[in-house]
Amino acid sequence: MQVIDNVIGGELSPPxxxxxxxxxxxxxxxxxxxxxxxxxxxxxxxxxQAKAAFPKWSALTVKKRAAIMYKLQNLIxxxxxxxxKMIVKENGKNYSEAIAEVAKGNETVEWACSMPQLIQGNIxxxxxxxxxxxxxxxxxxxxxxxxxxxxxxxxxWTIPIALTAGNCVICKPSEKCPSTMLRVAELMEEAGxxxxxxxxxxxxxxxxxxxxxxxDVAALSFVGSSRVAEIVAQRCHKVNKRVLSLGGAKNxxxxxxxxxxxxxxxxxxxSAFGCAGQRCMAASVLVVVGENKPLMEAVVxxxxxxxxxxxxGQVGPVIDxxxxxxxxxxxxxxxxxxATLLLDGRSRAQPAGTWVGPTIISHTxxxxxxxxxxxxxxxxxxxxxxxxxEALAIENADPHGNAACVYTQSGGEAEFFSNAFKAxxxxxxxxxxxxxxxxxxxxxxxxxxxxxxxxxxxxxxxAFFTQxxxxxxxxxxxxxxxxxxxxxxxxxxxTI
Numbered sequence: 001m002q003v004i005d006n007v008i009g010g011e012l013s014p015p016x017x018x019x020x021x022x023x024x025x026x027x028x029x030x031x032x033x034x035x036x037x038x039x040x041x042x043x044x045x046x047x048x049q050a051k052a053a054f055p056k057w058s059a060l061t062v063k064k065r066a067a068i069m070y071k072l073q074n075l076i077x078x079x080x081x082x083x084x085k086m087i088v089k090e091n092g093k094n095y096s097e098a099i100a101e102v103a104k105g106n107e108t109v110e111w112a113c114s115m116p117q118l119i120q121g122n123i124x125x126x127x128x129x130x131x132x133x134x135x136x137x138x139x140x141x142x143x144x145x146x147x148x149x150x151x152x153x154x155x156x157w158t159i160p161i162a163l164t165a166g167n168c169v170i171c172k173p174s175e176k177c178p179s180t181m182l183r184v185a186e187l188m189e190e191a192g193x194x195x196x197x198x199x200x201x202x203x204x205x206x207x208x209x210x211x212x213x214x215x216d217v218a219a220l221s222f223v224g225s226s227r228v229a230e231i232v233a234q235r236c237h238k239v240n241k242r243v244l245s246l247g248g249a250k251n252x253x254x255x256x257x258x259x260x261x262x263x264x265x266x267x268x269x270x271s272a273f274g275c276a277g278q279r280c281m282a283a284s285v286l287v288v289v290g291e292n293k294p295l296m297e298a299v300v301x302x303x304x305x306x307x308x309x310x311x312x313g314q315v316g317p318v319i320d321x322x323x324x325x326x327x328x329x330x331x332x333x334x335x336x337x338x339a340t341l342l343l344d345g346r347s348r349a350q351p352a353g354t355w356v357g358p359t360i361i362s363h364t365x366x367x368x369x370x371x372x373x374x375x376x377x378x379x380x381x382x383x384x385x386x387x388x389x390e391a392l393a394i395e396n397a398d399p400h401g402n403a404a405c406v407y408t409q410s411g412g413e414a415e416f417f418s419n420a421f422k423a424x425x426x427x428x429x430x431x432x433x434x435x436x437x438x439x440x441x442x443x444x445x446x447x448x449x450x451x452x453x454x455x456x457x458x459x460x461x462x463a464f465f466t467q468x469x470x471x472x473x474x475x476x477x478x479x480x481x482x483x484x485x486x487x488x489x490x491x492x493x494x495t496i
Contacts, residue, residue, distance in 0.1 A: 001034060002033035002034070003033070006042060006199070008199050009046075010189070010194075013042070014036060015039070015203070016038075016039060019036070026092035026354045027353045028353050033178075037206075038202055039203075040206055043170070046201050048216075053195065053197050054141060054168045057197045058137075065163065072109055073106055083098075083102045091151055093310070094316050095312065104153050105155070107437050108161065110437070112161050121133055130473070131473045134470045138165050138465070141167070141169075141216055141217050142217065143169070143211040143217050149279055152180045158221045158461055162461070163198060167218075168199075169197070169198050171198070173202060175202060175203065215239060219242035219464065220245075221244045228247075229247030229450075230451055233245040236452075242464070244464050245450070247400075247450065248280060250285065251284050251404060252394065253407065253427075254391045255287070255289065256388065256413055258408055259292075259407035259408055259409065260429075272303070272358070272379075277377045281433070287385060287391040287395070288383070289386070296362075303380075319354070323377065328356065330373070330375050334363070342362050344357075358380075361381050362382045366383065396420070402424065402444070402450075403427065403433055406427070406428060422444060424443050440459055
C-alpha cells in the first residue's frame with residue numbers, strides 16, 4: 001500500500017504526529033494508500049525551509065526560473081499517461097477527462113515559461129529629467145490549498161506562476177486525492193527545482209489553519225466550497241494576509257427558443273455530467289425559455305446514453321460516500337416535493353464504489369433546494385420560464401457568480417445576456433466557459449464564488465503572487481533658458 005508523506009526540504013517526511021488516514025478509490029471503495037495528517041508543527045517546519053530557500057531562489061533571474069518550468073512542462077507531457085491514471089484511481093474520472101486535466105494544467109506551466117517577457121514592468125519619462133518605472137517582485141513564502149476534483153490541474157494553475165515569479169510555495173493537496181501532486185513534486189525535482197522551494201504538507205483542517213495563521217506565509221490561494229472559502233478568507237484577512245479564496249457555484253444555462261437543439265443538448269450534457277458534475281464550472285440549472293420539447297427530449301436522450309464507468313464518454317463515480325449520500329438526498333427531496341425526474345441516476349448504482357448516474361429534475365417550485373444549493377454531482381435541474389427577463393432574474397438572484405451560459409443563434413440576445421449575467425465567466429453556446437490562457441480564471445467579486453483578490457491563472461495570478469515596486473528617478477536639472485546658458489528655471493522642478 002502506498003504511503004504518502006510530506007515533502008519538506010527536498011525530502012520525504014513522515015508526519016510528526018505519526019497519524020495517517022485512508023485514501024479510498026471511489027470506483028470500488030478500496031483503500032489504496034495512506035496519507036499523512038500533519039499537525040501545525042510540520043507546517044512550521046516547511047515554512048522555515050521555504051524561508052531559508054527564498055533568498056537564493058528569488059535572486060535568480062526570472063529567465064532561469066522559467067527554464068526550470070520549461071523542463072517541467074516537457075516532463076509533464078512525457079509522464080501525462082501516468083499522471084492521468086493516478087487521477088483516475090484517486091478521483092474517479094474517466095481516462096479521457098483525466099488526460100485532459102493534465103493537459104489543461106500544463107497550459108499554465110507553459111504560460112509561466114513566458115513570464116520573462118510578461119513580468120516586465122512599465123517605464124515612462126514623466127517630466128524633463130524624471131523617469132518612473134515599476135518592477136514586480138515576489139512576496140516570499142506562499143501557500144496553495146487545492147481541492148479533490150482537479151488534483152493536478154488546479155495546483156498547476158497557481159504553483160508554476162508563483163514559483164516563476166520567485167516565491168517559495170507550500171502546497172496542501174486534498175487528503176482525498178494526494179498522490180498526483182506527490183508525483184508532480186518528483187517531476188519538479190527532476191526539472192531542477194532546489195530543495196525547499198516547492199514543498200507539500202498533507203493533512204486536513206489543522207494544516208490549513210496553520211498556513212492561514214502563520215505570519216511568515218505572505219499569501220494563500222484556496223479552492224473549495226463556498227463555506228470554507230469564506231472562512232479561509234476571513235482567517236487570512238485577520239492577519240493581513242493576501243488571499244484568493246475561490247468557492248462554489250450554481251451555474252445557470254439559459255436556452256432560448258432559437259437554440260440549435262442537437263448542439264445545445266450535447267453541450268448541456270457535457271457540462272452537467274462531465275467529471276461526474278464535480279467541477280465549479282458544471283451546469284447546474286437549465287432555464288428553458290418556452291416549452292421547447294424537442295430540446296428537452298434531446299437532452300434526456302443524450303444524457304441517458306451516458307453509461308457509468310471510467311472509459312471514454314462514461315460518467316465516473318463521485319468522490320466519496322458522504323458526497324454520494326448528499327447527492328441522493330437532494331434527488332429524493334426534489335422527488336418527494338413534487339418535482340419530476342426526467343432521468344434518475346440512482347438506478348446506475350453499482351455494488352461497490354460511489355456511483356450516481358446523470359440525473360435530470362424538472363421543477364415547478366422555484367423554492368426547491370436543488371435549484372439553489374450547490375449539489376456538486378451529476379444532477380441537472382430544469383425550470384421553464386416564459387421570457388428572457390424571467391430567465392435572467394433567476395440567474396441574477398443566485399448568490400454565486402462563477403459561470404453562466406446562453407444558447408442562441410441571435411447575436412443580439414447573446415450580447416444582452418453576456419452583459420446582464422451576474423457571473424464572471426460567460427459562455428455563448430459554451431456550457432463550460434473556462435478561459436484559456438492568457439485569460440484568467442476566477443469568479444465575480446462580491447459573490448459566494450470568490451473572496452479575496454485577483455484571479456487564479458494567467459495575468460491575475462501573476463498579479464496575486466507579486467508586488468509592484470515603483471521607482472522615480474531624476475539625474476539632472478534642465479535649463480529653461482537657451483541650451484548652454486546655465487540659467488535654471490525653478491518652475492521646472494516638479495513636486496507632488
